């Protein structure tokens with residue numbers, strides 16, 4: 001009933017979702033399995049903010065992802081796991097088998113005393129146990145916090161501490177492409193700075209020798225031998241926490257975005273089905289890592305809620321060669337393929353022959369996510385991967401939104417290169433002027449906000465509700481502020497321009513400039529730093545760091561590599577700057593504020609057009625920056 005099959009149906013659902021949101025979402029939610037029905041669909045205000053969906057209802061998301069399908073599709077493959085090396089054995093995990101593994105893993109957690117409301121940090125490569133661990137937490141009502149396994153020990157420790165995690169679930173090591181990461185050793189290092197963690201449960205992946213701490217560290221395989229297959233699903237209130245996922249913001253410290261059980265489930269399932277126009281029997285492939293929201297919603301929860309078959313890939317697009325994605329598509333006859341613009345741009349640089357040697361006949365739909373897609377990449381994707389016959393959905397959303405908000409629906413909606421398109425049912429976007437006035441003309445450019453809640457809107461930032469209010473609900477009272485700027489065309493289609501805050505989007509990963517600056521400033525020879533983004537042909541945005549050093553500098557290269565070391569250890573390799581310019585001063589106003597606008601222009605190479613510099617304390621600084629530009 002809630003599967004949209006035509007553009008007219010989309011329009012009708014959209015109208016109803018705005019006119020009577022409660023009736024609309026109540027009907028959508030009724031297609032799921034609830035242990036107890038809700039008494040109220042929605043209560044909300046954006047002041048505190050306080051948003052509750054399906055109050056009084058009780059459910060377990062894993063029953064909807066797994067148990068519900070056992071009778072009808074128990075033997076159908078739920079997950080196809082493709083390892084890093086193409087020659088290694090893939091795994092085909094049926095719904096029945098996934099259910100069994102989730103229950104057993106959940107029983108291991110229970111055996112260690114992990115239960116409802118406990119926070120569990122998951123730091124794992126893209127192996128089946130990662131998906132199993134996520135679902136095992138949800139099964140028993142423990143709140144998962146997945147940390148991407150490329151983050152450093154320090155970042156991991158910060159996230160464990162912020163959440164007060166009781167257990168860490170990890171692997172021994174990981175291989176991605178040619179890179180190897182000693183995952184367990186990183187966990188050990190992080191745990192030197194964490195006091196809340198009682199247990200570490202480790203899966204075997206690489207079989208590297210690792211140190212096991214008695215009384216704390218548990219080998220998953222051994223623990224599994226001691227538990228049974230039966231694990232009843234914990235009854236969760238709709239608004240109980242399902243997970244925390246950390247993301248960068250404009251201030252230094254990443255924040256734990258909180259999602260709850262009922263609304264997240266309803267929206268993840270609904271958007272998966274309609275955006276990707278998934279049909280029974282299709283094979284869906286999302287290339288994200290489960291460490292990011294895209295992996296949560298569209299590798300784990302969305303597909304499983306719909307009884308789909310989806311591919312989980314351990315490796316990277318260029319290993320062992322740049323045809324790897326296309327080879328996987330042909331191998332498993334993938335029907336819907338979902339990736340990031342940065343991957344497309346990177347693969348384009350290797351030449352068309354890598355994609356042209358695969359037939360890709362099975363593809364019906366292509367999707368992108370994570371950053372604006374430029375027209376050249378869009379056309380390449382549409383022509384060479386989609387062979388001109390697959391619609392492209394450019395899906396705009398955020399960790400905080402839980403699911404896709406702006407996007408075309410499969411082949412149903414009008415499609416315009418580089419435009420995310422129209423809002424999904426239940427989503428009410430507006431563009432605001434910097435003063436907070438709604439721009440009501442159809443064609444407009446402004447700050448993208450939402451004026452009503454959808455079921456998977458962020459509920460809080462973990463442990464600090466005020467921060468949630470400040471970040472998203474205070475700039476424009478009465479609205480959720482996305483932090484993005486956007487344009488709307490005469491047909492109501494949205495085109496995302498990019499972040500308007502101090503967040504940069506590097507290869508689809510969000511990084512706060514303040515976070516990178518804090519890491520740089522840890523270097524003993526650094527007095528001050530300022531980080532900005534600049535356009536990068538593959539990554540979307542690159543990282544440009546201006547650094548003021550102190551003392552006598554004998555070797556600039558040593559300082560730069562020391563700075564990179566600081567960033568690797570504070571955040572991880574994903575935050576490595578593309579350019580580090582050592583400078584003697586930064587452009588500051590008389591009140592001491594760094595004028596980032598000028599730094600961005602210089603980094604972009606727009607040095608003739610710096611705008612008004614008269615308020616600068618020392619305008620000569622600017623000439624020096626331009627002269628030393630990299």
Ligand code: WTA
Pocket residue numbers: 247292293294368369370371372373394395396397398399400420482483484496498499505508509510
């Ligand atoms: C950007 C990823 C343009 C945007 C799901 C947003 C996009 C941030 C798109 C969220 C898109 C995401 N077009 N920009 N289709 N999708 N973004 O939290 O700036 O990692 O605010 O969530 O990515 O990144 P996050």
